[in-house]
Amino acid sequence: MDKKVILQRLGIILAYPLAYVYIRWIFLLSDVTESGPVFLDGKLTIGLTYPIFALLFIILNEIIRRGRRGADSLPAKETVFWYTMTFLAGLTATIGPETGLSVFAMHLCGVYSVLTSNGLLLGGKTSGFIPADLIHGFYVKAFAGFPNYIIDWGCFRRAETSDAEQSAKKRNPVGVVIFIAIMAVLLIISVSLMASIDEDIAMFFDDMFDWAGEYLEDLELYEIILRAVLAIPVCFYLYGLMSRSAKSDGGKEKRFSAWLTGFMGKGKTVSATIVYIAAGVFVAAYILFFVKRLTYMLGGFVGDVPDGMLVSHYAREGFFELVGIMAVNMCVYLAIIIFGKTAETGKFTLMAKILVTLLMAESMIFAVIAMSKLGLYYSIFGYTPKRILAMWATLALGFAAGMTIVTVYRGKPHFRAGVIFTSISYIVICVLSGVLVAIGA
Numbered sequence: 001m002d003k004k005v006i007l008q009r010l011g012i013i014l015a016y017p018l019a020y021v022y023i024r025w026i027f028l029l030s031d032v033t034e035s036g037p038v039f040l041d042g043k044l045t046i047g048l049t050y051p052i053f054a055l056l057f058i059i060l061n062e063i064i065r066r067g068r069r070g071a072d073s074l075p076a077k078e079t080v081f082w083y084t085m086t087f088l089a090g091l092t093a094t095i096g097p098e099t100g101l102s103v104f105a106m107h108l109c110g111v112y113s114v115l116t117s118n119g120l121l122l123g124g125k126t127s128g129f130i131p132a133d134l135i136h137g138f139y140v141k142a143f144a145g146f147p148n149y150i151i152d153w154g155c156f157r158r159a160e161t162s163d164a165e166q167s168a169k170k171r172n173p174v175g176v177v178i179f180i181a182i183m184a185v186l187l188i189i190s191v192s193l194m195a196s197i198d199e200d201i202a203m204f205f206d207d208m209f210d211w212a213g214e215y216l217e218d219l220e221l222y223e224i225i226l227r228a229v230l231a232i233p234v235c236f237y238l239y240g241l242m243s244r245s246a247k248s249d250g251g252k253e254k255r256f257s258a259w260l261t262g263f264m265g266k267g268k269t270v271s272a273t274i275v276y277i278a279a280g281v282f283v284a285a286y287i288l289f290f291v292k293r294l295t296y297m298l299g300g301f302v303g304d305v306p307d308g309m310l311v312s313h314y315a316r317e318g319f320f321e322l323v324g325i326m327a328v329n330m331c332v333y334l335a336i337i338i339f340g341k342t343a344e345t346g347k348f349t350l351m352a353k354i355l356v357t358l359l360m361a362e363s364m365i366f367a368v369i370a371m372s373k374l375g376l377y378y379s380i381f382g383y384t385p386k387r388i389l390a391m392w393a394t395l396a397l398g399f400a401a402g403m404t405i406v407t408v409y410r411g412k413p414h415f416r417a418g419v420i421f422t423s424i425s426y427i428v429i430c431v432l433s434g435v436l437v438a439i440g441a
Contacts, residue, residue: 007067008155011060012239015149018060019235023227025049026103027234050090054106058083061114061242068246075117078125081420082113088427095437096430097385105426111137111241118245122257126416132260136253137241145240152243268339272349275340279355282332286325286362319377319390322370326397329363333404348408356408360401367398383436392429396422 026049066073075083089106096102112130115121115137122129122136195202333356340352348356371394378387399421403414 003071004067005155007063007071008152009067011064011067011242012149012152012155014060014063015239016231016235018056019238020227020231021053021056022234022238023231025053027230047094050093050103050106051087052090054087054090054110057110057238058086058113060238061117064239064242065117065246068243069118076119079113079117082109082116085109085423085427086113092427092430092434095434097388097433101389102430105423108134109423111142114242114245115141118248119250120245120248120253122253122260124257126419128413128415129257129260130415130419137245141244141248142237142241145242145244146236147240148243148247149236149239152239270339272340272352275336276351276355279332279336279352279359282329283355283358283362286359290362290365319370319373322366322373323390323394323397326363326366326370326394326401329359330397330400330404332359348411353408357405360404360408363401364398367394367401370394371398383433385433388429388433388436392426395425399425 062075065075086106086109089102089109093099093102093106111134115133116126120136120141121127121133123133191201191205195205336352336356371391374387374391374394396418400418403418407414
């Protein structure tokens with residue numbers, strides 16, 4: 001039998017068990033879904049529930065993908081990267097600062113890896129279209145692929161053969177069922193007769209039936225039935241996502257990407273003068289802010305707290321606002337590139353480069369100041385999950401600001417580097433969190 005057909009059949013067979021595992025381990029929240037690190041006898045433990053599911057998800061996607069695209073087709077390097085991130089996100093769910101965030105990241109990476117493995121990213125690779133890619137995977141591909149779980153059962157049909165071969169392969173299923181039933185009845189009669197002769201055999205079967213009865217009583221069948229029912233739509237969803245993606249040739253994605261690019265291009269109607277004024281207002285506002293609050297904001301570097309103010313209050317005051325300003329600056333940049341007119345070459349004008357550079361440089365200064373305040377707070381009060389997550393968010397936004405400057409001057413988007421840095425840095429932060437907990441920091 002053709003390898004592709006074997007993989008197609010195997011993918012269909014394994015889809016429902018994986019859906020049931022998802023309902024049992026993740027959707028209905030088993031004991032390992034406690035927020036934050038898990039301890040056993042006072043020691044930090046790594047829960048394997050999530051990484052095992054992530055691994056099963058990856059294996060099933062590869063089976064379905066190869067069953068449709070070629071049994072010997074190996075995943076590309078980018079696919080391997082996102083498979084790895086999916087697994088690591090699951091692995092850090094029980095050692096990271098926040099289980100829910102890691103599980104959410106595992107879902108994002110899982111769906112994104114399915115699209116990547118089939119070459120269906122709207123930008124051809126990881127790009128600024130990543131939000132649209134995720135929407136495309138989570139909703140369009142998955143729900144449009146719902147019927148595939150029924151349709152693809154056609155791969156179990158036998159290939160057409162000659163009349164002689166068909167007659168040679170014919171079996172009577174009714175006869176098989178009757179034969180098995182007769183053998184079962186005769187076996188029960190035979191065992192009953194032996195049990196009436198030998199007390200040990202009788203006691204063995206009595207104990208076995210008692211154990212089976214107690215097991216069924218403790219099994220809580222209603223929960224199993226509930227999970228089995230809930231697993232049906234999950235099975236259609238998971239298989240639909242993978243099968244629909246594996247069957248796509250990427251044509252629709254290319255057309256939608258071209259339309260989206262053209263649509264965004266039509267929005268570039270704001271004159272350069274208005275863009276300069278708007279960006280200049282932000283730049284000037286931050287300069288005035290630095291001048292007025294510089295001494296106060298830099299106190300975190302030397303531990304110089306204003307008189308009459310608690311260290312805890314000083315360290316917290318303004319931190320989240322600074323991070324919020326960094327996020328606003330990124331939105332300002334996005335608004336400029338979406339709506340602002342560019343030079344005839346399609347690149348930033350010199351003035352736009354200067355203003356965006358100043359804006360992003362100010363964001364990086366905000367990031368450094370925010371980290372100084374966080375470091376002061378951390379040095380006094382120690383580790384908490386929220387503090388280490390705040391550190392990660394600050395680093396990610398600071399890195400994004402730096403990549404934006406590089407993008408402006410090179411004329412080449414570096415969104416991919418930002419996504420990769422954000423993903424890897426999150427895993428590193430989770431591992432660091434687990435280490436800090438393990439050493440009692």
